[in-house]
Amino acid sequence: MKDIARDLGVSVITISKVLRNHPDIGDETRQRVLARVKELDYRPNLAARSLVTGRTYLVGLVVPDLLHPFFAEIAKSLSDVLRESGYYLIVTSSEEDPNLEEQEINHLLARRLDTLIIASCRPTVDLFFRIEKQQTPYVLIDRSLPGLAANFVGVDDDAVGMLATGHLIDIGCKRIAHIRGPETSPSIRRMEGYKRALMRAGLKVTDDYIIAERKGDVGTKQRGSEAMGQLLSLKARPDGVFCFNDPLAMGAMNYALDQGLRIPEDIAVIGCGNLHYDDSLRVPLSSIDQHSRRIGEEAARLVITILNSKTPPKPETVVLRPELIVRRSTQRRAAKLASSKARPRL
Amino acid sequence: MKDIARDLGVSVITISKVLRNHPDIGDETRQRVLARVKELDYRPNLAARSLVTGRTYLVGLVVPDLLHPFFAEIAKSLSDVLRESGYYLIVTSSEEDPNLEEQEINHLLARRLDTLIIASCRPTVDLFFRIEKQQTPYVLIDRSLPGLAANFVGVDDDAVGMLATGHLIDIGCKRIAHIRGPETSPSIRRMEGYKRALMRAGLKVTDDYIIAERKGDVGTKQRGSEAMGQLLSLKARPDGVFCFNDPLAMGAMNYALDQGLRIPEDIAVIGCGNLHYDDSLRVPLSSIDQHSRRIGEEAARLVITILNSKTPPKPETVVLRPELIVRRSTQRRAAKLASSKARPRL
């Protein structure tokens, strides 16, 4: 910047103002500066700018697994929306490990990011109080924490459980099992929805029908397969399964099919996530769409709102309504199907 | 830092040295400093550090599509390896648009990132010369550019084409078609491999059998479906198809199956990428594994090597050997199958 200023016989401050579209500068000077800037292919040092303005124009994203299409889609839509406002995304994965998550968040805090977006696997709220003490705004996505008044964007997981289970009931299932996810709010809520739907239909909740996620996360597809094995070995074999997410459902379906069972005739299966390949599977998979893209977009919108307001606004909660997508894995009685909009995407 | 220094009656410099494990500091002082640092939950301002050291400990990743599992897997493995060395990843998507890619790279250059990792969709090399002028090291992944001596990590795409096409020939296909990808080096090379394998087997190359990627990227699965439609309308219908990647193959298979064709009996299909769900599809998909995780790991290793060496080392090229994974979509003659190691993952 000094060089340009010297070359043009103006001050460094003038250059700085031109670069930020400050209205102080006359048109002629502005043009001369811009010309020279382009000539030298000059770009201001954003680290120095951050130092004095206190803003980095960086937003941190912490997810449990970048490979999971659900989080990948969120990352993508987040990145798209934030970019339009000049913010960039620095992503990191917690691998579903609370300690790693803490470590990552600590590092991101040191970088003085403008906001954090977190799909947390932490069981307690202490870490988030620390974040608040640092004055760093944050937005929780997908997973909420009890007793924490924070910005949150996610789907109504209670409704997810009810919708999926209710659908299985509608098509005539009597013994409905549930394969759970990791110990976080979505898994808990979806199970509650599952139980409520059963009770509402006069069916009783059987503990044997609820398969918990194991600790060592071995990869959800294989886990789904194992869980289905467990279910099929029961005396009263279930005739419908609601899986926490689609990879689990894939594994579960594979196992059942390999055992010679028919889906949905012998056992119906429904997942959650509505992933892109659901309609291309051995048996196209019914699922609950949780609007992952919109979660990203809403979170981005929230972030921008927060960063544009002088004083931190009070926490906002965005809860999206899940949507039932019926495919063959639950198409047992054609009569009952009102909304069979299997939307083909990508 | 000033506060801590004042509290402890030492200088700011001492604090700084302790924080960076500089050997200058005595054990007792070091402990006192660390205690106070922990007490205040203090973290040094990395923007200021960047300003004076000239390093940001940030690595930029530019990919055409974050949602594509291939790039998602690379992002994940990159992030994992880089984190161990204290580097973080800032990711951005070019949406397969050369102009957007340029814009993104410009922005990343302004941030003075330590290295860029790029899966480029640019047709020319000019932009990369600009990057070199900025002294920012970079590593190309997946896609190389002709006439550019740069660091590169990717798979041997010529071998991919030969391996896939050769496999189709081995199982008895006579009229082998190819659905291409976007106009980048992998697509070009794979087609060359495809042609060479045909010629080597004494089969002739038919232009009608080569379907080019359309400009407006509508989502590869649907594109695969359309391409298959085009192929099936030919007088001499092909009996084998090699698809540029697995999503294309999925779409192609869906269309063929919906038309009542049998896979692989009427038409065999092979893709590339070996994605996690390949073995759960309507017809489990044969594929070429391009070792996406290792691409990320090797790229990360390269980055760390570059950043640890005082002077920029001369460009390194890492070419991985592709691996054939046979599944049902090409299992026509059981005899020929030597390496049917369908590796179940996730």
Add this chain to the structure above:
DNA sequence: GTTGACATCGATAACTTTACCGATTATCGT
């Protein structure tokens, strides 16, 4: 007692940019 080696700590300057306010000139109404 002097020398040298080593361990420990600090002073100064620099990195690049921007916020804040003051200075200068031009324009305009009366």
Add this chain to the structure above:
DNA sequence: ACGATAATCGGTAAAGTTATCGATGTCAAC
């Protein structure tokens, strides 16, 4: 012609950290 207002530009200081080198103290060796 005068003061007032607006437009345009610049000076000073500050942001939080680190590199470099110099300063001090300790101890052993001769």
